[in-house]
Amino acid sequence: MDRQREYVVTQEDRVNFRRVLAGSLFAVLCSLSCVLLANADLRQSVGGVSDIDFHKASGSKTAPIIMEVFSDFQCPACKSFYNGTNRQLMDNYVSTGKIFLIHRDFPLPLHAYSRVAARYARAAAEIGKFEPAEQVLFQNQEKWEQTGDVDGTVASVLSATEMAKVRALVKGGTLESVIDKDYALGQGYHVNQTPTSIIHSKGQTYPVVGVVSYDILKQFLDQLLSQR
Amino acid sequence: MMQSSPLNIRRAVIWIGRLVLAGIFLYAGYAKIFLPNMTPRPPIKLALSLFAMQVDSYRLLPPAGVNFVAHTLPFAEVALGLLLLIGWRLRIWATIVTAAMLGFLAAVVRSYAIGLQINCGCFANPEPLTIKTVFRDGLLAALAVIMTIFAFIEARKPHPWAAAEKASN
Numbered sequence: 001m002d003r004q005r006e007y008v009v010t011q012e013d014r015v016n017f018r019r020v021l022a023g024s025l026f027a028v029l030c031s032l033s034c035v036l037l038a039n040a041d042l043r044q045s046v047g048g049v050s051d052i053d054f055h056k057a058s059g060s061k062t063a064p065i066i067m068e069v070f071s072d073f074q075c076p077a078c079k080s081f082y083n084g085t086n087r088q089l090m091d092n093y094v095s096t097g098k099i100f101l102i103h104r105d106f107p108l109p110l111h112a113y114s115r116v117a118a119r120y121a122r123a124a125a126e127i128g129k130f131e132p133a134e135q136v137l138f139q140n141q142e143k144w145e146q147t148g149d150v151d152g153t154v155a156s157v158l159s160a161t162e163m164a165k166v167r168a169l170v171k172g173g174t175l176e177s178v179i180d181k182d183y184a185l186g187q188g189y190h191v192n193q194t195p196t197s198i199i200h201s202k203g204q205t206y207p208v209v210g211v212v213s214y215d216i217l218k219q220f221l222d223q224l225l226s227q228r
Numbered sequence: 229m230m231q232s233s234p235l236n237i238r239r240a241v242i243w244i245g246r247l248v249l250a251g252i253f254l255y256a257g258y259a260k261i262f263l264p265n266m267t268p269r270p271p272i273k274l275a276l277s278l279f280a281m282q283v284d285s286y287r288l289l290p291p292a293g294v295n296f297v298a299h300t301l302p303f304a305e306v307a308l309g310l311l312l313l314i315g316w317r318l319r320i321w322a323t324i325v326t327a328a329m330l331g332f333l334a335a336v337v338r339s340y341a342i343g344l345q346i347n348c349g350c351f352a353n354p355e356p357l358t359i360k361t362v363f364r365d366g367l368l369a370a371l372a373v374i375m376t377i378f379a380f381i382e383a384r385k386p387h388p389w390a391a392a393e394k395a396s397n
Binding site for chain 1: 266268270271273274277278280281282284285287291294295344345346347354356
């Protein structure tokens with residue numbers, strides 16, 4: 001009887017031990033996937049292009065062309081590119097799934113407020129409001145570059161609650177490192193002027209410097225798309 | 229009529245100009261057509277479209293003009309480089325090369341003066357347009373002008389070897 005009781009006790013222990021082991025394994029797996037998902041949400045790689053902030057990217061991740069635009073909010077040429085070429089590009093190539101467009105910050109040191117503007121745009125991106133912030137910053141470039149009132153410019157297109165979040169993010173100081181990361185990526189591509197677009201297609205990288213008219217860029221993109 | 233010596237300094241300048249400018253034109257044309265810095269090399273059509281974007285960034289020409297320049301200039305550069313090297317009808321090709329160099333210089337000076345932040349588009353490598361580019365193009369344009377003037381002056385004199393042959397006869 002004693003032996004039988006002993007055997008039953010050991011069996012129960014084993015079952016308990018297995019349960020504890022399975023439970024801990026499940027907990028570890030859950031926390032690991034949570035960490036991975038949290039990181040994956042912010043910065044991933046698409047088509048060999050790394051460090052993509054999806055808040056500042058548009059289009060399909062499976063697009064055959066990936067275009068990184070290194071831009072400075074205070075640069076007049078970037079404004080011209082944004083108002084002319086970029087809009088048509090968004091309508092005809094990004095929204096149709098042909099191009100995955102990534103906005104990269106490249107605040108040039110010669111511009112007094114471009115880094116501040118980049119911070120505000122980044123913060124707006126974090127709350128899903130990058131497009132209105134980008135638009136208002138470029139449209140009112142001549143105004144805020146005189147006064148330095150980037151805060152007021154961005155506030156004009158966001159609600160009070162959204163603006164409070166943006167201000168908190170800007171003050172938090174965490175955005176500086178992501179801006180620096182974009183800048184370093186640009187330096188890796190030998191970017192030294194803005195706007196500079198780096199076009200990736202079929203394993204090849206094509207740098208395009210300066211403002212290019214939509215018709216000429218379209219011709220190049222169509223050739224890239226028709227390549228087999 | 230004045231005779232030209234084989235060791236004439238003008239002839240030396242013409243030779244230096246021919247070699248330097250021919251080398252630069254040949255390489256510039258080749259680099260635009262074949263993009264030697266890219267692996268794998270893209271097709272010529274794509275390379276010319278890429279060059280069209282560089283021409284367009286100068287904001288000087290309408291799209292049709294940009295396409296015309298982008299699809300003809302690289303081949304013209306190769307042809308002019310070869311013709312300068314060969315030296316046949318030198319005055320004609322030297323004049324055209326000088327006109328081209330002055331045109332490039334004018335475009336570069338204008339872009340630099342209005343503060344366009346673009347690539348020079350001179351060769352295959354992405355090269356920012358800076359004051360260095362302006363000086364380099366200025367020096368090359370000056371060399372082309374001097375070479376052409378000297379080529380016209382020398383053409384008015386009998387060739388030193390021909391003159392020597394005549395004297396010996």
